[in-house]
Amino acid sequence: MKITLVSFGIAKDIIGSREMEYELPDSASVGNLLEKLAHDYPDFKDLTSIRVAVNTEYAKNDQVISPQDEVVLIPPVSGG
Amino acid sequence: MKITLVSFGIAKDIIGSREMEYELPDSASVGNLLEKLAHDYPDFKDLTSIRVAVNTEYAKNDQVISPQDEVVLIPPVSGG
Amino acid sequence: MQEISTYPLIYISENPLQPEAVIDLVKSDHCGGIDVFIGTVRNQTKGKTVVRLDFESYDKMALREMEKIARKAREKWPIDKIAIHHRKGSLAIGEIAVIIAVSTPHRKASFEACQFAIDTLKETVPIWKKEIFEDGEVWVAAHP
Amino acid sequence: MQEISTYPLIYISENPLQPEAVIDLVKSDHCGGIDVFIGTVRNQTKGKTVVRLDFESYDKMALREMEKIARKAREKWPIDKIAIHHRKGSLAIGEIAVIIAVSTPHRKASFEACQFAIDTLKETVPIWKKEIFEDGEVWVAAHP
Numbered sequence: 032m033k034i035t036l037v038s039f040g041i042a043k044d045i046i047g048s049r050e051m052e053y054e055l056p057d058s059a060s061v062g063n064l065l066e067k068l069a070h071d072y073p074d075f076k077d078l079t080s081i082r083v084a085v086n087t088e089y090a091k092n093d094q095v096i097s098p099q100d101e102v103v104l105i106p107p108v109s110g111g
Numbered sequence: 112m113k114i115t116l117v118s119f120g121i122a123k124d125i126i127g128s129r130e131m132e133y134e135l136p137d138s139a140s141v142g143n144l145l146e147k148l149a150h151d152y153p154d155f156k157d158l159t160s161i162r163v164a165v166n167t168e169y170a171k172n173d174q175v176i177s178p179q180d181e182v183v184l185i186p187p188v189s190g191g
Numbered sequence: 192m193q194e195i196s197t198y199p200l201i202y203i204s205e206n207p208l209q210p211e212a213v214i215d216l217v218k219s220d221h222c223g224g225i226d227v228f229i230g231t232v233r234n235q236t237k238g239k240t241v242v243r244l245d246f247e248s249y250d251k252m253a254l255r256e257m258e259k260i261a262r263k264a265r266e267k268w269p270i271d272k273i274a275i276h277h278r279k280g281s282l283a284i285g286e287i288a289v290i291i292a293v294s295t296p297h298r299k300a301s302f303e304a305c306q307f308a309i310d311t312l313k314e315t316v317p318i319w320k321k322e323i324f325e326d327g328e329v330w331v332a333a334h335p
Numbered sequence: 336m337q338e339i340s341t342y343p344l345i346y347i348s349e350n351p352l353q354p355e356a357v358i359d360l361v362k363s364d365h366c367g368g369i370d371v372f373i374g375t376v377r378n379q380t381k382g383k384t385v386v387r388l389d390f391e392s393y394d395k396m397a398l399r400e401m402e403k404i405a406r407k408a409r410e411k412w413p414i415d416k417i418a419i420h421h422r423k424g425s426l427a428i429g430e431i432a433v434i435i436a437v438s439t440p441h442r443k444a445s446f447e448a449c450q451f452a453i454d455t456l457k458e459t460v461p462i463w464k465k466e467i468f469e470d471g472e473v474w475v476a477a478h479p
Contacts, residue, residue, distance in 0.1 A: 034392045039393050040463030041474040068396050084459075084461065087396040088378035103393060110390070110397070110421060110462030111373050111453055119249050120319035121330040159335050164317065167252040177328070183249060183317075189331035190246070190277060190318030191230050191289045191309055192358060210371075211355045220378040226440065226449075227354075227371040236366040285364050298372065305370075306446045322357050 032057050032098045034064075042081065045074045059108065061085065062092035066100070079107045095103040112137050112178045114144075118122070119166065120152065122184040125154045136153065142172035159187045199312045200273065203303075205233055205280040208287045217272035217294040224298030226305040230289040232282045236331075244324045246288065248279040249317040256316045259281070260308050264293070267307065268300040275308060277318060344417065345401045347394055347462075349424040361416040361438040368442030370449040374429045374433040376426050384401045386467045390432065392423040393461040404452050408437070411451065412444040419452060421462060432464070 033063045036053040036079060036083040061083045069075050083090050089105070096102060116133040118126045136145060141163045149155050162185040163170050168186070176182060198212050215223055232244050254292060257275045264273055272292045278288050291308045295301040320331045342356050352372045354373060361369055376388050408417055415438045420433050435452045439445040464475045 039391055039461065040465075041477040044474070049347045078477055084393070084396055087399050089459075099477070103396070105461050106463065106474070107476040108457070108459070108461055109391075109464045110392075110460045111478075117249075119247055119317065121319075121333040124330075158333055162254055164249070167255050178236075183252070185249070185317050186319065186330070187332040188313070188315065189319055189320045189333075190248075191313045191317045210358050214354050214373065218375065218429060221376060223377045225373040225375065226446075227370065227373065228446070229358065229364065229369040230442070231367060231369065235365045235439070263348070296377070299450075302370075302372070302446055302450045306443075309442060314460060 032059070034096060034100065034102050036064075036104065038103050038104040039047060040063045040109075041078065041097055042075075042106045045072050053075075058095050061096060064096060066094070066107045068104075081106055083108045112139070114180065114182050115132060115177055116182050117186065118184040120127065120186045120189075122155075122186045125152050126184075137177055140172060141170045141174045141176065144176060145172070148184075161186055198276070200275070200278045200302075201254055201261065203248055203253055203257075203279055204276070205278070207242055207291050208276050208278050210287070210290055213274050213276050213290045213292045214294070216274045217292045219271040221296045222294040222296055224270045224296075224301040225291065225292060225294045226298070226301035227292040228305050228309050229287055230309070232284050232286050232288060234284045236322055239324055241284065241297055241310070242325055243284065244282045245321045245323060246277075246279040247319045247321070248277070248281060251278075252317050257312065259317070260311045263311070264304045268293075268295060268304040270300070270304055273304065277312075277316070279318065303308065319323065341427065342420070343466050344419070345398055345405065345417045346418075346420045347392055347397055347423055348420070349422070352422050352434050354401070356432070357418050357420050357434045357436045360418045363415040363438045366415045366438040366440055368440070368445040369436060369438045370428060370445035371434065371436040372449050372453050373431055374453070376428050376430050376432060378428045380466055383468055385428065386433055386469055388426045388432070389465045389467060389472075390421075390423040391463045391465070392421070394423075397460050397462050401456065404455045406450055407455070408448045411446040412437075412439060414439055414444070414448055417448065417452065419456065421456075421460070423462065426459070426461070
């Protein structure tokens with residue numbers, strides 16, 4: 032399946048664009064997404080942390096992703 | 112000696128005026144002042160506390176008062 | 192209205208206090224955090240309706256005690272600027288009685304110093320408030 | 336400038352934040368204490384001169400997380416009103432990045448709730464800042 036992956040902060044810099052189409056196996060989980068990203072973009076391993084938000088909620092690794100989900104990469108936040 | 116006694120808050124209400132001339136023995140202490148006031152104005156004994164400031168500093172009971180001192184009665188403060 | 196920049200850091204006034212002016216007084220390019228405490232007049236106390244509050248101040252000593260609080264806070268925390276403004280006179284419900292603002296390089300100290308300042312102010316600064324009810328009035332904290 | 340009373344309690348904006356407006360949002364006739372935290376842009380970090388900060392926000396989720404903070408704070412303390420305003424975009428030194436204001440009947444809770452809110456915001460709200468130096472830039476907290 033194809034998902035739309037949105038990235039902010041340093042995650043956007045690493046990926047090179049705000050939004051990208053990203054190919055994942057059907058019924059892939061958030062954990063699967065992170066593994067594939069670590070393979071495709073080795074710079075992610077240098078980050079303090081990387082979280083995934085699905086439909087504006089922080090998602091756990093075992094959450095299954097659907098093609099229509101809003102999937103967003105959340106590098107370490109630093110608001111305030 | 113005669114001192115000028117200034118009163119605020121409920122102390123002013125008990126004494127009945129902002130400033131009054133008050134007769135004390137020469138070299139009277141703050142403690143002596145409080146004893147005489149308790150005798151002359153029994154309502155003071157109902158207060159949570161009564162402190163004396165001499166020249167804009169809180170004074171201890173053994174501090175000796177001079178006639179030219181600025182002596183002020185400080186009932187329980189409640190600013191803020 | 193007074194020019195914002197001309198307010199002193201330690202201040203007692205019969206005129207309405209200005210939160211923005213107090214904040215501007217403590218702003219600092221090398222501080223990341225400002226904590227501000229604002230005390231306002233509540234419309235009730237222990238279930239009784241309050242009509243207004245009258246504040247009386249022994250100004251000369253109150254300013255000295257407020258300066259002392261600022262000095263003590265500086266000894267305890269790395270404060271850049273601290274401002275303490277207190278109102279006196281007759282205050283309506285909702286009006287501001289006190290504003291304390293503290294700027295520090297990091298935020299934790301600003302909270303601690305600001306709380307220390309208001310806690311100490313309520314113990315040491317010779318200012319008194321009288322609660323005016325519809326059927327009477329009472330000096331706050333005067334009686335046990 | 337926007338009318339003060341029309342600001343929402345939870346708010347992200349590219350325009351300068353207004354402390355007085357945020358304070359007005361949480362003022363309450365039955366609250367005696369308001370604590371306000373203001374985060375400003377420091378001119379240096381770890382000894383390096385900062386030129387400006389660029390804030391990026393995932394607005395939709397950031398607003399939800401800010402709402403969650405307000406909800407959690409209400410579960411812990413007797414809060415009358417809580418407002419959280421965050422700036423985004425490019426901020427100069429000294430500008431305000433965040434304002435949190437909390438009104439409670441008694442002051443202690445206002446300090447605790449406000450500190451909880453800013454501490455939690457810095458952990459959970461998807462907003463990122465990039466420090467711009469004269470010779471480079473860095474996403475804050477991105478690397479260990």
